[in-house]
Each structure stands twice: as structure tokens, then as C-alpha cells.
Amino acid sequence: MIPEVLRDAVVADDVLSLRPDYRALLLVVEDISPGPGDDASEALLLRAESTAIALTAGAPVEELPHVAAWRDAYRAFGAKPQRTRSSLEALTRRAAAGLPRVNRTTDVYNALSVIHQVPLGGEDLDRYAGAPRLVRASGDELFDTTAGGEEVVEHPCPGEVVWRDDVGVTCRRWSWRQGRRTRLGEGTTRALFVLDALAPMSDDALTAAADELVAHLGPRARSQRRVLGAAG
Incomplete structure (x- = not known):
């Protein structure tokens, strides 16, 4: 079921x-x-760092195809991509100097985001309320984060x-920053992952990223998925 x-x-x-080509692959x-x-997870992070170095050897990060598509998408709702970068762009820029080491699950999805060049976020399902909705904010929604x-x-x-659940915003500016309430921890065993795709990323490439993610989440990991947007 x-x-x-x-x-x-x-x-x-x-x-x-804003982007009729948008697809969200939701993975429980x-x-x-x-x-x-x-x-x-360390080997995967090292692979991601090498991938980023290779990708940016011949072109700046902002000209990588999927990064460029997300910069256009941000402009479509009024964000300035040079100041507010998608998670994909931020991680790819950071990878050459070293990706963050957080916990096993977060490290896996950050690494695969860079390797497959797709924005990828994870939410702890035990802290999530209701179903995810990608909407345009009214401005009164709550977003819990840290500052200073x-x-x-x-x-x-x-x-x-924004992505939101019944309580509030879980990720601002499409794929920019995730909230504190539903972030993954060292004890998380149930998660919702969101993979965000625009053209030129193909459906096959999106599926491959999700498949590899599940493969790295443990020998007993069980998954179900749904694609929303242009593909479903």
C-alpha cells in the first residue's frame, strides 16, 4: 500500500x-x-569531490547544465541565484574544498547529489507532519532554522x-535550505527524500539517482516512490 x-x-x-518541465521524485x-x-559514506564523499573537480575543470559551476537550469528557475520566482544558490550548486561549489561530514545518511545523499547533479534533500519521517506540498508561499508560514x-x-x-508539511516550511526556495525540525540525524531510520529535476535531466537519470541512493542506505532498506510534475 x-x-x-x-x-x-x-x-x-x-x-x-514557472517550470512545466519540473519533476519531483519522492522516495520513502x-x-x-x-x-x-x-x-x-566516506568513499562516496571522496567520489563526489573528485566528480566535482572533474566537472568544473572545463567550465564554471554556474554553466553546468542542471545548475544553470536551476538558476533560471530561481529567477522565475524572484530569487537572485548569485545570492541564493540551489543545494546542488552550493554542494558542487563546496566539493572541491571538501564536502561536510554530518552523519551517514546525510553524507550519502549529499555525495549522490553532486555525483548525479541533482538537488536532493532528506526529511526525518518521524518528525514530519502530513504530506509534502510544493507551493508558492503566502509569507506567514513558519520555518525553523538557525542564525548566528x-x-x-x-x-x-x-x-x-517552498516545500512544506502540515506544520510549516521544510525547505525554502525550492531546494535552498532545509529546516531544523525535520532534518536527518544519526538515529533516523525512516526518511522522505526529494529529488528535484528540470530539463536537461532525463527521467532515466533521475531514476538512476534514486536507485543508487536506496542501494547505499543499508542492506534492509525498503523503499517506495512517486514522481510528481511533468512525468506523473
């Missing part, structure tokens, strides 16, 4: 009108093998594209 978090997920029409994974980083080392609650800008 398809879980409610997938069944009731929505991408709003006014988001799709249970029985993840959690914990701190290990040899396998302190926990704070912010609000998105009106019209900003």
Missing part, C-alpha cells in the same frame, strides 16, 4: 507554471542503517517556492 506521505503529496499548479525509505559516517548559532523562526517571502 502506498503511504499517505506519497499518496497525498502535491506540486501546486502555480509552481508548475524505511529500515535505513543509521549512524555516524563510516568507510562507505541561535535557533530562530523565519518566514518565507510571499511567492517564494
